[in-house]
Amino acid sequence: MHIAFFSDYYLPSLGGVQTSIHNQKSALKALGHTVSVVCPSYGATEDVLDPDVFPLRVPPLRTPDGRHHVYLPGVGSVGRLVRRMAGRGPVSVVHCHSEFGVAALGRRLARHADVPLVVTAHTDLAAQVAHLGWSAPVEVWAQRLLWRYLVRQVGLADAVIVPSAHFRRELLARGLGAPSVVIPNGHVAEAVNAVPRQRR
Numbered sequence: 001m002h003i004a005f006f007s008d009y010y011l012p013s014l015g016g017v018q019t020s021i022h023n024q025k026s027a028l029k030a031l032g033h034t035v036s037v038v039c040p041s042y043g044a045t046e047d048v049l050d051p052d053v054f055p056l057r058v059p060p061l062r063t064p065d066g067r068h069h070v071y072l073p074g075v076g077s078v079g080r081l082v083r084r085m086a087g088r089g090p091v092s093v094v095h096c097h098s099e100f101g102v103a104a105l106g107r108r109l110a111r112h113a114d115v116p117l118v119v120t121a122h123t124d125l126a127a128q129v130a131h132l133g134w135s136a137p138v139e140v141w142a143q144r145l146l147w148r149y150l151v152r153q154v155g156l157a158d159a160v161i162v163p164s165a166h167f168r169r170e171l172l173a174r175g176l177g178a179p180s181v182v183i184p185n186g187h188v189a190e191a192v193n194a195v196p197r198q199r200r
Contacts, residue, residue, distance in 0.1 A: 001092035002034040004085070006106030008071060008098040010039035011048045017122045020185045021097050025052065034088050038081065038102060040071065054084055056102065071101025078105065078112045091115055097122060099153040107156060119157035119178075124167060125150050147174050154178065 005025065009017045025035045029052075041047055041055035048055075058071065085091070094110040095118045096103040103119070110117040126143040134142065151174050154160050160180040162168040168182050 002036065002089045003028060004091045004094050004106065004109065005035060005037045006094065006096045006098070006102050006109075007037070007039050008100040008102045010037060010053070012042055016185070017097055020120075020122065023185075036085050036088055036091075038105065040102065054081065056105075071105075078108050081105070081109065082112070093118060095120065096157070099123075099125070099150060103153065116158045117156070118159050118161065119154050120161040120163070121150070121154045121167065121171060122163065124170070151176050 005021055007017060007021055009015060010021060011018050021037065025037060028035050035052055037050075037053045039053065039055055041057055047053070056071065061071065091109065091113050093116045094106045094113075096106040097120050107117060125146040129139050129142045129146065132139075151171060154171065155176055155178045157178050160171075160176065160178050161183050162171065162180055163183065163185050165182050168180055171180065
């Protein structure tokens with residue numbers, strides 16, 4: 001199969017989502033599948049030297065801490081992306097690993113190619129608000145808004161993967177209707193140490 005991963009976060013930025021995608025890509029390739037990763041560009045000298053990775057050449061928004069690059073919905077061209085991946089065969093399934101602009105592009109590709117859409121809900125977005133130091137009323141309002149947004153975005157999938165039973169219960173309690181399953185991220189011995197970089 002040709003599995004297309006879409007994520008608003010990937011190497012060379014570091015975090016749990018990035019590591020999970022890298023590990024899944026390695027495991028799927030070891031089974032003989034083709035995996036393409038569509039992600040933000042971190043700059044011509046920073047992007048991962050990996051023929052499986054397709055950085056979007058559109059200026060992203062940066063998170064306040066500067067660690068991540070994210071896109072608003074509507075970024076990118078499905079037709080251009082299909083042409084860039086043409087030598088890898090038709091996409092069999094789209095697997096989104098985030099909820100923002102790159103994931104929206106993945107949903108558009110799934111509709112265009114008429115293939116299944118899988119989403120992994122890695123992150124409790126509402127929980128991230130607690131670290132921002134906002135006043136209690138603003139924090140409560142933001143958390144409600146983020147839960148609605150997360151459930152709506154994840155609920156567009158044909159199947160949802162959630163890394164913990166607790167997080168799945170939270171999503172179901174807030175109205176997630178798409179079929180969902182708990183699959184822990186697990187652990188592999190390989191660490192993401194040195195990531196070679198060059199211009200694509």
